[in-house]
Amino acid sequence: DTGVSQNPRHKITKRGQNVTFRCDPISEHNRLYWYRQTLGQGPEFLTYFQNEAQLEKSRLLSDRFSAERPKGSFSTLEIQRTEQGDSAMYLCASSWVLDSPLHFGNGTRLTVT
Amino acid sequence: DQQVKQNSPSLSVQEGRISILNCDYTNSMFDYFLWYKKYPAEGPTFLISISSIKDKNEDGRFTVFLNKSAKHLSLHIVPSQPGDSAVYFCAASDATSGTYKYIFGTGTRLKVLA
Numbered sequence: 001d002t003g004v005s006q007n008p009r010h011k012i013t014k015r016g017q018n019v020t021f022r023c024d025p026i027s028e029h030n031r032l033y034w035y036r037q038t039l040g041q042g043p044e045f046l047t048y049f050q051n052e053a054q055l056e057k058s059r060l061l062s063d064r065f066s067a068e069r070p071k072g073s074f075s076t077l078e079i080q081r082t083e084q085g086d087s088a089m090y091l092c093a094s095s096w097v098l099d100s101p102l103h104f105g106n107g108t109r110l111t112v113t
Numbered sequence: 114d115q116q117v118k119q120n121s122p123s124l125s126v127q128e129g130r131i132s133i134l135n136c137d138y139t140n141s142m143f144d145y146f147l148w149y150k151k152y153p154a155e156g157p158t159f160l161i162s163i164s165s166i167k168d169k170n171e172d173g174r175f176t177v178f179l180n181k182s183a184k185h186l187s188l189h190i191v192p193s194q195p196g197d198s199a200v201y202f203c204a205a206s207d208a209t210s211g212t213y214k215y216i217f218g219t220g221t222r223l224k225v226l227a
Contacts, residue, residue, distance in 0.1 A: 004156070031213070042117075042202050042217030043157065056213050091156055098208050099145045099164070102215060104156030 002026070004105035006092050012111045013082055020078045021108045025094030032075050033102060034067055035091040036060070043091055049075060082112045116140050117205050119218035127226050132190040134221050136203035139184065143205040147215070148177060148188045150199045157202060161188070193225045 005024040013019050025032050030051050035043035046065070048056040051072035061067075064082075069075040079086055089109050093102035118137045126132045134148075144165040149157035163170040163177045163186070170177050176189045190197055200220045206213075 006156075033214070035217075040219065042119075042204075042219045045214040045216065048213045050213075058214070093156075098213070099206065101147055101159040101162055102204075103159065104149075106154070106156045 004092055004094055004103055006090075006105035006108050008108055009106065010109050010111075012113065015084060015112055016081055018078065018080045019082060019110065020076055021090055021092075021110075023075045023077070023092030023105060024073075025075070025092070026103055029094035029096050029103070030072065031095045031097075032069055033093045033095075034075070034077050035093065035104075037089045037091060037107070038087075046077075046090075079110075082110075084112050086110060087112045115219075116143075117203060117216050117218040119201075119203060119221050121221050122219075123222040123224070125224045125226060126193045128195055129192045132188075132193045132197065132223055132225065134188040134190075134201050134203075134223065136186045136188075136218055137184060138186075138205050140205070140207060141181075141184065142207040142210055144208060145206045146177070146179060146186050147204045148175075149202045149204065149217075150197075151202065151220070152199050160201075190223075193223075195225050195227050198223055198225045 032049040034046040037043045049069040064080045067077045089107045091107045093104045147162040148160045151157045161175045179186045202220045204215045204217045206215045
């Protein structure tokens with residue numbers, strides 16, 4: 001069990017640029033989640049995949065955000081035309097079945113200047 | 114609309130004593146609850162969970178209590194150790210409603226004093 005892996009760990013970008021993050025879940029897990037965390041807050045749900053199907057999206061996920069999980073393995077989260085308000089820790093988590101714990105990666109910290 | 118609330122932003126406890134972290138929720142349909150610990154620059158780490166059919170679950174030094182009528186859960190750490198110093202999040206989910214998301218509280222920062 002190598003755990004959930006996220007890359008990059010840190011990303012600094014200028015406002016208006018596009019960024020893409022990658023998440024490799026635990027291999028046996030078919031459920032994958034993206035969360036966002038800002039200072040002083042708990043993780044906020046962004047989106048959920050079961051295998052390759054994106055089954056749920058938060059209203060926090062504006063049109064500038066898109067997530068994919070081709071072939072039900074790794075996932076990418078892209079943010080287009082970044083804004084300073086997008087600065088946050090982006091967390092990926094995976095789980096095996098419903099009502100089982102989420103296993104989180106160490107996150108990608110995005111700073112938009 | 115904060116459905117999961119942790120009203121104490123911080124807590125300090127002496128090493129060896131009990132730490133009690135509290136969590137309240139508003140959605141009576143929540144049926145699965147979890148506690149996570151988070152160190153700086155790391156992702157949250159799962160600690161312990163409880164299903165709504167139980168009122169207590171233990172794992173070593175960690176015990177979670179669930180009071181469904183009060184919509185309240187608590188995490189007890191006994192004895193507390195300096196390595197327990199971290200931010201603790203509670204989370205809840207409602208699988209029966211067709212949503213898959215886990216909703217997190219805002220966290221409580223625990224400091225265990227040596």
